[in-house]
Amino acid sequence: MKTVAEYISFLQGKGFKLREEALGFISFGQRYTGAADEVVIAAIEATLKHQLHFDGSYFVALLEQMKGHQIEDRKSAQAYARKLLN
Known part of the structure; x- marks a missing residue:
């Protein structure tokens, strides 16, 4: 687990640059929701896939929804994100 x-x-190594603002949203979202790293990573991935760029408010809202649904692992977080697209 990363x-x-x-x-x-890893993202930066692949050439994807997150601005300071994005890093701030990620840090805030994780602290605010108390989400585990694997859930935060799944939310970052979903945000990038759904929005085609990093949208801080979308990311935090997604983490809040995951917390509200008591999602605590990567597999559940990914399934929840897929469900949002359908």
Whole structure:
């Protein structure tokens, strides 16, 4: 399992640059919701897939929804994100 910091480094290694504002939203969202790293990573992935760029308010809202549905693992977070698209 990767940490959020490791995942961000991975994205940057692939050429995807997150601005300071995006990093702030990620940090805030994780602290605000108390979400595990794997759920935050799934929310970052879903945000990028759904919005085609990093949208901080979408990301935080998605994390809040996941917390409200008591999603605590990556598999459940990914399934929830897929469900939103349908």
